[in-house]
Amino acid sequence: QGGDAALGETVFKKCMSCHAAGEGATNKVGPVLTGVVGRAAGTYEGFNYSQAMKDAGAGGLVWTPENLAQFLAKPRDFVKGTKMSFAGLAKPEDAMNVIAYLASLSPP
Numbered sequence: 001q002g003g004d005a006a007l008g009e010t011v012f013k014k015c016m017s018c019h020a021a022g023e024g025a026t027n028k029v030g031p032v033l034t035g036v037v038g039r040a041a042g043t044y045e046g047f048n049y050s051q052a053m054k055d056a057g058a059g060g061l062v063w064t065p066e067n068l069a070q071f072l073a074k075p076r077d078f079v080k081g082t083k084m085s086f087a088g089l090a091k092p093e094d095a096m097n098v099i100a101y102l103a104s105l106s107p108p
């Protein structure tokens, strides 16, 4: 997708208060993000998602890079009712890079 995974690892620091990713990652305030690219929304085992996120996944939302970019720009606009209290990434390139970083991590 043109994102830079190394730059994205730095962007991911903004997510780490709530999310872990990579080897040995466990659910925190937010779900594990290893393998999230290509995953159906609201489906990581053992995480207590909002009803909105579960409904989005049941309705067919898959975390493609395009959908992730839109979600990360304005999480609460893209999934209305989400409990992810994060304002969003103002710069599209930050989203592109963090998506490339997440895509570079192999699933658990």
Ligand code: HEM
Binding pocket: 011, 012, 014, 015, 016, 017, 018, 019, 029, 030, 031, 033, 036, 040, 041, 042, 043, 044, 048, 049, 050, 051, 052, 053, 054, 063, 068, 072, 081, 082, 083, 084, 085, 086, 089, 098
């Ligand atoms: C959900 C990414 C920052 C809390 C999610 C999901 C993604 C994501 C892709 C959906 C996962 C799934 O469906 O399995 C990110 C990225 C971040 C970030 C890339 C940084 C740029 C944060 C922060 C917090 C947070 C800072 C806490 C303040 C949550 C929570 C959910 C969630 C609670 C579950 C939402 C729900 O069930 O409605 N995040 N996140 N995230 N995130 Fe984040």
